[in-house]
Amino acid sequence: MPQATAAVPAALPQIPVSDLAPWAIFSALLAAVVLFFVGAEQGAFSVLEGTLVHEWVHDARHVMGYPCH
Numbered sequence: 234m235p236q237a238t239a240a241v242p243a244a245l246p247q248i249p250v251s252d253l254a255p256w257a258i259f260s261a262l263l264a265a266v267v268l269f270f271v272g273a274e275q276g277a278f279s280v281l282e283g284t285l286v287h288e289w290v291h292d293a294r295h296v297m298g299y300p301c302h
């Protein structure tokens with residue numbers, strides 16, 4: 234009968250902050266763009282003409298509590 238062995242925890246990789254910074258900045262910018270299109274892409278702040286973008290993000294807009302209609 235095989236004996237149970239204790240699992241050895243794997244060492245976590247060490248990632249320098251300088252390697253993470255560009256990805257953190259990129260992620261923050263991407264999140265800001267998404268947040269803009271979900272929350273403010275309408276009316277006076279509209280970048281794209283029409284209601285197509287608004288219709289695409291309409292459900293997310295309501296889930297996040299932005300005023301809509």
Ligand SMILES: [Zn+2]
Nearest residue numbers: 291295301302
């Ligand atoms: Zn709505």
